Amino acid sequence: MIPEIGTGALLVALTLALYGAVVAAIGARQRRPALVESAQHAALGVFVLLTGALLLLIYAFLTFDFSVRYVANNTNLGTPFYYRITAVWGALEGSIVLWAWMLGLYTLLVVLRHRTSARELYPWVLTVMLSVAAFFLLVMTLPAPVFARITPIPADGRGLNPLLEDSGMITHPVALYLGFTGFTVPFAFAVAALVTGRISDFWITTTRRWTIVAWYFLSLGLLIGGWWSYHVLGWGGYWAWDPVENAAFMPWLTATALLHSVMVQERRRMLRLWNLALVVLTFSLTLFGTFLTRSGVIASVHAFTQGAIGVFFLSFLALVVLIALGLIAWRWDTLGAQGELDSVISRESAFLLNNVMLVAATFTVFFGTVFPLLAEAVRGEKISVGAPFFNQVNVPLFLSLIFLMGVGPLIAWRRASPDNLKRNFLWPVVIGLVSATVLRLAGIGSTLVAISLALTVFVAATIAVDVVRATRARRAMGERVLPALGGLLLRHNRRYGGFVVHLAVLVVAVGVIGSQTWSVHTETTLKRGEQAELGGYQIRFDGLRESQESNHGKVTGTFTVVNGKAAGTVLEPAKKFYPQEQSPIAYVDYRLGFIDDIYLVLGDFARDGTSVTVKIQVNRMVSWIWLGGVVLTLGTVLSVLPERRKAA
Amino acid sequence: MKPKFIIGGAVIALALGYMIWAGITQSAVYFVTPSELSAAPVSGKAYRLGGLVVPGTLKWEPKTIDLAFSLSDGKSTIPVRHKGTAPDLFGEGRGAVVEGQWTREGYFKATLILAKHSEEYQAPHPTKDGKDAPPPKRILETLEKSPR
Numbered sequence: 016m017i018p019e020i021g022t023g024a025l026l027v028a029l030t031l032a033l034y035g036a037v038v039a040a041i042g043a044r045q046r047r048p049a050l051v052e053s054a055q056h057a058a059l060g061v062f063v064l065l066t067g068a069l070l071l072l073i074y075a076f077l078t079f080d081f082s083v084r085y086v087a088n089n090t091n092l093g094t095p096f097y098y099r100i101t102a103v104w105g106a107l108e109g110s111i112v113l114w115a116w117m118l119g120l121y122t123l124l125v126v127l128r129h130r131t132s133a134r135e136l137y138p139w140v141l142t143v144m145l146s147v148a149a150f151f152l153l154v155m156t157l158p159a160p161v162f163a164r165i166t167p168i169p170a171d172g173r174g175l176n177p178l179l180e181d182s183g184m185i186t187h188p189v190a191l192y193l194g195f196t197g198f199t200v201p202f203a204f205a206v207a208a209l210v211t212g213r214i215s216d217f218w219i220t221t222t223r224r225w226t227i228v229a230w231y232f233l234s235l236g237l238l239i240g241g242w243w244s245y246h247v248l249g250w251g252g253y254w255a256w257d258p259v260e261n262a263a264f265m266p267w268l269t270a271t272a273l274l275h276s277v278m279v280q281e282r283r284r285m286l287r288l289w290n291l292a293l294v295v296l297t298f299s300l301t302l303f304g305t306f307l308t309r310s311g312v313i314a315s316v317h318a319f320t321q322g323a324i325g326v327f328f329l330s331f332l333a334l335v336v337l338i339a340l341g342l343i344a345w346r347w348d349t350l351g352a353q354g355e356l357d358s359v360i361s362r363e364s365a366f367l368l369n370n371v372m373l374v375a376a377t378f379t380v381f382f383g384t385v386f387p388l389l390a391e392a393v394r395g396e397k398i399s400v401g402a403p404f405f406n407q408v409n410v411p412l413f414l415s416l417i418f419l420m421g422v423g424p425l426i427a428w429r430r431a432s433p434d435n436l437k438r439n440f441l442w443p444v445v446i447g448l449v450s451a452t453v454l455r456l457a458g459i460g461s462t463l464v465a466i467s468l469a470l471t472v473f474v475a476a477t478i479a480v481d482v483v484r485a486t487r488a489r490r491a492m493g494e495r496v497l498p499a500l501g502g503l504l505l506r507h508n509r510r511y512g513g514f515v516v517h518l519a520v521l522v523v524a525v526g527v528i529g530s531q532t533w534s535v536h537t538e539t540t541l542k543r544g545e546q547a548e549l550g551g552y553q554i555r556f557d558g559l560r561e562s563q564e565s566n567h568g569k570v571t572g573t574f575t576v577v578n579g580k581a582a583g584t585v586l587e588p589a590k591k592f593y594p595q596e597q598s599p600i601a602y603v604d605y606r607l608g609f610i611d612d613i614y615l616v617l618g619d620f621a622r623d624g625t626s627v628t629v630k631i632q633v634n635r636m637v638s639w640i641w642l643g644g645v646v647l648t649l650g651t652v653l654s655v656l657p658e659r660r661k662a663a
Numbered sequence: 664m665k666p667k668f669i670i671g672g673a674v675i676a677l678a679l680g681y682m683i684w685a686g687i688t689q690s691a692v693y694f695v696t697p698s699e700l701s702a703a704p705v706s707g708k709a710y711r712l713g714g715l716v717v718p719g720t721l722k723w724e725p726k727t728i729d730l731a732f733s734l735s736d737g738k739s740t741i742p743v744r745h746k747g748t749a750p751d752l753f754g755e756g757r758g759a760v761v762e763g764q765w766t767r768e769g770y771f772k773a774t775l776i777l778a779k780h781s782e783e784y785q786a787p788h789p790t791k792d793g794k795d796a797p798p799p800k801r802i803l804e805t806l807e808k809s810p811r
Contacts, residue, residue: 359667375679382683397694399711399762408682525754538747540725574724598752598778618748619725628725628748 018083018162021071025155026164028064031057032149036142043211044139051138055126058141061148062119068546069116072161073103081172084165085109090593091174093566101184101334102175107309107324110188114305116152117196125200139207140200147199150331158323174566174595183243191236191263195301197229198266201273202298203615205291209342213612214349219277219290224655226277230270231651236646237263238523249601249616250535251632253640256405261305261384265377269297272373275366275423282428283363288343289370291350296337300377302332358430365423369416376412380405398438410463410661414470417524420517421474424510425481442480447473467528471521478514504653505576512654521652523643536632538618543625550633552578552613557585559624568592569602570618572627576606588617588629612637692762697739704765710742712771713760721755723748734759734771745773752778 027111035057042050072085076099081087089102104113122144129137155161201222208218240260241253254260273293279286306328343350356363383400390398425439436484451469455462482503489499504511535550546555557573570590584606590599605614611633616626694711716736720742721732730745732755743761753759753776761773 371675375675378679379683383687386687397711398691399694400687400691404686407690408686411682538728540728597757598754600751619723621725626725628728630748 017071017075017080018164021068021075021162021417022156022160024064024068024071025152028061028068029149029152029156031060031064032152035061035122036145036149039138039141039145041274044386053140054138054141054145055130058119058122058126058145061145061152062116062123065112065116065119065265068161069103069112072109072112073100075162075374076100076103079172081170082164082168084163085161087165087169087172089172090419091177094172094175095180095565098175098180098184101179103176105179105184108159110192111155111159112161113188114192114196115148115155116149117192118144118151118199121200125203126179130223133204135211135213135215136204136207136218136221139210140203143206144172144199147203150327154324154327158327164198174593177567177591177593177596181243181247183239183247187236187239187243190232190239194229194231194262195238195266195304197225197232198270198294198298198301200225200229201294203295206339206342209339209346212346212349214287214291214346216280216284216287219280223277226270226274227651227655230267230274231647233267233270234647236294237267238640238647240376242641244339246603246605247602248628251534251614251616251630251634253530253637254347256380256383258384259304259308260398261380261405262300264309264549265380265384266297266300266304268373268377268380269293269300272370272377273297273395276370279363279366284404285354285356285363286367288350291343293370295336295343296377296531299332299336302328302335306332359547360426360431360436361630362423362428362431365419365426369423372412372416372419375652376409376416379408379412383408395507411663413524414467415476415521417467417470417521419475420520421470424513424517425477439477439480443473443476446476464528466531468525471524471528474517474521477519481514482511490594498623505656508653508656509658512650512652512656515650515653516526517650519643521645522646523640524642525640526636529639530543530634533635534632534637536630538628540626540628547629547631549631550611552611552633554615554629555583556627556629559620559627564591569619570599570617572615572620574615574631576613584613586613586615590617590620607638609638611635694760696736697734697741698736700741700765700771702737704807706765706767709762709764710771711760712743712773713758716753716755716757716759718755734761742770743773744770745776747786748780750776753780 023286035054038050038057039054042048042052042054074080074082075086076090077096079086079090079092085106085108089105090099094102104110122141125140125144129140133140167441203221204218206215237260237463240263244255245251245253258531270293273290276286276290276293280290297631306325309324309328354363356367358364383404386400387398390396421443422440427435447469450472451465454465454468459465460468482500485503485507486496486499489502490496494502537547537549539547541547541554542557543558544555546553548554553576555575555577557575559570559572561568561570563569569592571587572589574586575583576586586604586606588604589602591602592599601616601618603614605612612635614634615631616630616632618630620627692711694713697712697714700710700712712734714736717735717740721730723730728747730747730749731743733740733742735741743763745761745763757778760777761771762775762777763771763773765801766772783791
């Protein structure tokens with residue numbers, strides 16, 4: 016009975032979403048507030064029904080309702096309570112439910128926030144958001160029915176993919192989907208602006224916070240994905256340029272470009288068309304990403320093979336792009352810039368260059384991701400484009416972006432005078448050059464590494480110059496150092512929130528550069544009591560034991576890690592044997608550190624337990640990447656706080 | 664102002680185009696089957712070779728961490744060698760993709776092994792004759808018997 020209620024709820028939600036979308040549009044055209052209000056109720060109804068459907072699905076998982084195919088395929092009697100909840104979105108159908116639910120949530124928040132503040136645009140925003148929701152509800156009804164029954168009812172389910180039994184499974188998809196779905200809001204506002212012809216700069220200032228929030232969650236989703244990859248997959252890396260990672264990275268790149276180009280429009284009334292294009296591109300890329308991962312055109316941990324769903328997503332993507340291009344063409348005449356670029360040495364120019372670099376990186380990633388598909392379709396050749404390609408092309412782009420990150424916030428608008436340049440950049444450039452020389456002479460890495468690190472030092476120095484100068488100005492007005500600094504952050508929270516986010520990017524960048532440069536690894540076979548040596552650490556193999564867990568068996572190796580000093584750390588990497596799997600799954604054990612992570616993967620073992628083959632890695636600076644996520648959170652919170660500058 | 668933009672844009676587009684073209688030609692790896700590779704082996708060139716791990720060919724030498732096995736597509740068989748343990752999903756009679764080079768000595772030197780996911784996660788079928796009891800049990804049993 017429960018599954019039928021779920022299916023019914025989704026059907027009613029689909030009807031309501033379609034009704035609301037149409038009625039809001041009619042209400043907007045005929046200026047009938049009653050109709051818009053009715054659409055609002057429909058949006059509320061959609062959210063309530065989706066919440067109900069999600070709860071029913073969770074209930075089906077918690078009660079082991081194996082009559083539901085999706086439950087039977089993704090859980091079994093041994094799946095622990097916690098993972099039965101995360102299993103809800105562990106595969107295709109459920110992930111679409113979660114996605115649609117979040118979209119419903121965003122729609123509701125838009126209703127709450129903008130129903131009085133953006134009167135002209137608001138009905139159209141509702142139309143767009145409810146249409147997108149209707150599409151996802153349609154997917155849930157036709158190609159991916161989540162509550163479909165299975166006969167005969169199996170006695171036990173297949174169980175969850177063991178790789179997904181991890182705490183990252185609750186945070187990673189949630190953050191990522193909050194990011195993906197969040198970009199529907201700026202897209203809806205962009206379409207509304209085009210439809211109503213109110214292409215003034217209002218829509219873009221209104222959506223700034225929405226874009227930041229979506230961008231933040233997407234960033235967080237990417238970082239948590241890296242963390243999952245690092246501590247679950249056992250290869251010691253956090254980013255593989257896997258098509259699925261790329262699918263989430265592309266909208267991140269264009270959204271990052273958008274966050275910057277929006278400032279140019281706000282300040283200089285330029286780049287209107289460009290910003291519209293970026294919004295449409297970002298939203299389309301989220302759909303494209305879903306198409307890539309959900310259609311089965313590529314094979315990956317994330318790719319749940321399903322036939323018809325790819326066609327659905329591709330058609331919807333085509334529709335979105337066509338409508339957006341049509342609207343832009345229709346309003347073409349009104350999209351001209353009012354401002355002009357006065358000089359190449361100016362802030363708008365730096366931002367423009369930043370945008371070009373980010374879009375170029377997007378294109379590179381897109382090309383590398385789809386090239387194998389195209390080559391196979393056109394020439395019948397199977398080609399793989401791996402990390403070397405992406406690194407080779409993107410490293411120069413990212414290094415220029417880091418450089419621009421130092422230039423952009425400090426250089427003057429319109430035209431930077433030599434005096435402005437000297438005042439802002441003399442010290443950072445000197446510090447950057449000195450650190451490049453020192454790093455190179457210290458022989459700490461290649462020239463490229465020295466340059467990369469020196470660039471991050473340069474950017475950090477520009478931030479320091481700005482903060483020190485602004486604090487001094489406040490000190491001159493009689494404030495003390497700490498209140499001056501605090502006041503600066505809080506009163507100019509938008510600017511300094513941005514700086515903190517930049518710092519976060521620097522911290523992540525140092526983590527990436529450091530881990531790529533200084534990590535070491537080895538693989539060796541050890542007898543009991545024997546020890547291996549790597550990167551100043553001694554790793555001793557102490558023994559092997561087996562145990563039976565709730566839904567799997569486990570063989571655990573015990574290792575003691577010592578680095579000459581204090582008592583050793585005991586690490587226990589294992590192999591897990593799931594009855595539903597044909598082969599064991601490695602369970603990594605590690606000790607994280609500010610500089611060094613010790614990371615052990617059990618490779619193979621003698622059946623009598625006397626010897627093991629173990630992969631040992633000393634990964635350096637990786638923790639900085641996760642630390643960057645924390646700093647990023649602080650910066651984002653600071654920059655979306657209400658601005659208090661007017662009070663000053 | 665305008666011509667400057669066009670020239671600047673063209674320069675950037677050309678540079679990017681060149682980087683992508685150079686990148687693809689240098690680092691794209693061709694996927695071949697054992698028959699395709701044995702038909703025209705070029706030593707020193709990077710390939711991805713995909714096939715089935717031939718049962719009975721898998722040899723693992725823990726002391727030197729040398730792994731050897733053969734990949735077959737039913738027509739041709741290619742010997743493969745690798746330094747290090749195989750990934751989790753790897754095994755005899757299953758699909759695998761290896762990345763590496765063909766050597767003059769007549770074997771494929773793999774630097775990377777990608778075990779193929781059987782896309783659907785399936786519970787093993789209940790054993791009819793008890794012959795293929797799930798491997799974990801067996802391993803656990805042998806461990807239990809071994810002197811600690």
